[in-house]
Amino acid sequence: PKEPVLMCRSNNYPKGFYCSWHLPSPTYIPNTFNITVMHGPRELVCEKDAFPKNRCHIRYHQLFSTVKYKVTLTVTNALGHTHTALIFREFTIIKPDPPENVVAKPVANNPRRLEVRWQNPSSWPDPESFPLKFFLRYRPLILDQWQHVELSDGTSHTITDAYAGKEYIIQVAAKDNDIGTWSDWSVAAHATPWMEEPKHLTTEAQAAETTTSGTSSFLPPPTTKNCDLEAVVGSGATALTWAAGLGLAAAGILFI
Amino acid sequence: MASAEQNPVTLHHHKLYNRTILLARKIHGDVASLLESYVEKQGLDRTICLDSVDGVPSAATQPEGEMTAAERLGAGLQAYRAFQALLGEVLEEQRTHLTPLDTDFHASIHSVLLQVQALARQLEELLGCDRLAWEAAGPPALGGLSLFQMKLRGLKVLQELAHWAVRTVRDLHQVATHSPGSGPARGCQVQA
Numbered sequence: 001p002k003e004p005v006l007m008c009r010s011n012n013y014p015k016g017f018y019c020s021w022h023l024p025s026p027t028y029i030p031n032t033f034n035i036t037v038m039h040g041p042r043e044l045v046c047e048k049d050a051f052p053k054n055r056c057h058i059r060y061h062q063l064f065s066t067v068k069y070k071v072t073l074t075v076t077n078a079l080g081h082t083h084t085a086l087i088f089r090e091f092t093i094i095k096p097d098p099p100e101n102v103v104a105k106p107v108a109n110n111p112r113r114l115e116v117r118w119q120n121p122s123s124w125p126d127p128e129s130f131p132l133k134f135f136l137r138y139r140p141l142i143l144d145q146w147q148h149v150e151l152s153d154g155t156s157h158t159i160t161d162a163y164a165g166k167e168y169i170i171q172v173a174a175k176d177n178d179i180g181t182w183s184d185w186s187v188a189a190h191a192t193p194w195m196e197e198p199k200h201l202t203t204e205a206q207a208a209e210t211t212t213s214g215t216s217s218f219l220p221p222p223t224t225k226n227c228d229l230e231a232v233v234g235s236g237a238t239a240l241t242w243a244a245g246l247g248l249a250a251a252g253i254l255f256i
Numbered sequence: 257m258a259s260a261e262q263n264p265v266t267l268h269h270h271k272l273y274n275r276t277i278l279l280a281r282k283i284h285g286d287v288a289s290l291l292e293s294y295v296e297k298q299g300l301d302r303t304i305c306l307d308s309v310d311g312v313p314s315a316a317t318q319p320e321g322e323m324t325a326a327e328r329l330g331a332g333l334q335a336y337r338a339f340q341a342l343l344g345e346v347l348e349e350q351r352t353h354l355t356p357l358d359t360d361f362h363a364s365i366h367s368v369l370l371q372v373q374a375l376a377r378q379l380e381e382l383l384g385c386d387r388l389a390w391e392a393a394g395p396p397a398l399g400g401l402s403l404f405q406m407k408l409r410g411l412k413v414l415q416e417l418a419h420w421a422v423r424t425v426r427d428l429h430q431v432a433t434h435s436p437g438s439g440p441a442r443g444c445q446v447q448a
Contacts, residue, residue: 014319014426040307064423065316066415067307087303091422128433129426178284178422 001027003084006073010094012123013130013176016059017093019046019086021073031077040067065090094180096132097121099155099172104191111164114138114191117156118172121183135173135182140166141190152177167192269382273432276378277425283371284421290364291414297355298407309405309412313338315419325431329383332424336376339417343369346410353403354410372417375424 002024010017021033037044037058046056066089074083099118107113116136120127131153137146140163151157162168171185295302313335317323323331347365355361379385401409 060319062316063319064419066314066412066419067316068303068305091419129429131429178281178425 001031001075001077001079001082003082004033004073004075006071006084006086008069008071008086008088008093010090010180011097011121012125013094013096013180014060014063015125016057018055018057019071019073020052020055022054023075027077027079029077029079031075034074034076036072038070038072039065046071060090063090091179094176096174096176096180096183097123098183098186099132099134099174100186102170102172102186102189104168104170104189106191106194107158108194111193111195112160112162114159114162114168114170114193115156116159116170116172116189116191118186119155121174124174131177132174133177135175136170137172137185138162138168138170140168142166162193164193165195270432272378272382273428276375276382277428277432279371279375279378280421280424280428283368283375284418284425286364286368286371287414287418287421290368291411291418293361293364294411294414297358297361298410300407300411304408304411306408306412306415309408312342312409312412312416313420315416315423317423325427325434326383328427329379329424329431332420332427333376333379333383333385335420336372336379339372339413339420340369340376342413343372343417346413349406349410354406368417379424 004021004023006019006021008017008019019035019037021035023031033054035046035056037046039061042061044058044061046058048056068087068089070085070087072083072085074081098121100121102116102118104114104116107115116138118134120132124130124132133153134151134155134157136149136151136157138159139146147159147161149157149159159168159170168191170189170191171187173183173185175182291302294300315335317328317331321328343365347362347369350356350358350365351362
């Protein structure tokens with residue numbers, strides 16, 4: 001088999017880390033994978049998941065250790081075997097999952113503000129002892145250029161330079177304050193800054209009436225409007241009258 | 257009901273905790289930068305094995321050890337006292353043998369040394385330790401190491417110090433979180 005691809009990462013520091021693997025190309029015959037994890041001279045247990053089968057978990061037996069970990073993965077099939085190894089220190093594989101439940105909302109009466117809130121990744125077990133910092137990026141949907149803000153604490157931020165009326169896309173990433181690397185970007189949140197309520201929609205005639213009300217001699221007399229209304233009602237009434245007349249005529253015929 | 261935050265002693269310790277956390281984080285950041293320049297200036301590979309280097313306090317600890325908060329901070333204090341002497345030696349080795357002309361580099365090491373001294377003092381204050389009970393190590397005990405061994409030991413000192421700083425940040429966060437409003441983690445359980 002070809003050399004397998006191996007990756008190790010701690011998304012739940014300081015509990016432990018996991019390693020996952022795959023083959024770069026299919027072999028079409030059965031393969032067995034054997035993984036060994038050494039921390040200095042000590043071998044650690046890597047507990048395999050039931051699913052996915054290409055992943056196992058290691059619990060830290062020491063924290064803040066400068067001693068390196070060595071993870072060796074061997075793949076064996078009927079045609080032979082090959083292996084790959086990773087050597088790393090505790091801090092270098094720390095990478096939180098992305099922040100969760102990112103929500104952005106307009107701020108009332110502020111056409112350039114958006115309030116963004118999110119939560120620590122639920123997989124990060126002890127944010128009090130290992131606080132996360134965050135990186136926020138946002139842009140209007142119509143532009144490709146992201147704006148970035150790094151935030152050392154808290155799980156909310158108010159964007160103050162949004163373009164009024166433009167829909168924004170917003171994402172957040174997380175990293176331990178001191179160690180490890182940035183998470184992937186969160187699921188995107190969308191929001192549009194607050195906009196003043198549009199004026200009451202009117203017809204052209206009503207708009208003219210509104211804007212000139214009481215100021216112009218060209219104002220159509222109120223009766224005009226009433227007449228129009230009456231005309232509509234009158235039409236209905238006429239129809240009713242006609243139907244009633246038709247009924248009376250039919251009754252007269254029967255009577256005769 | 258009197259609020260814990262209104263107690264001036266508590267407020268003082270709250271500020272002291274925050275200041276100590278910031279200082280430990282600053283040390284971690286500065287040592288991380290120093291490590292980069294150290295390996296470059298000494299021509300070392302960062303992946304070089306340092307297991308054979310001893311005499312440097314190891315930051316490694318049990319994840320769920322049974323040490324109290326005071327014991328954990330006390331262990332940190334003891335380590336930082338040792339690092340003061342070790343950094344003094346590293347600085348002297350750089351000045352005398354390894355990078356005699358690189359005064360900027362020496363200043364970077366000296367800056368970290370001063371920060372470690374300050375951190376030790378703040379931990380002493382948090383723990384209620386008597387500074388007079390501890391005397392700083394005497395002049396560096398140079399000699400006996402080859403130039404290569406000096407380089408390796410300097411690297412080990414910086415690596416462990418960086419890890420200790422992160423460990424101290426964790427310990428301080430835990431003490432501050434789990435005993436809100438309380439005074440310091442009293443109990444100077446440090447071997448002088």
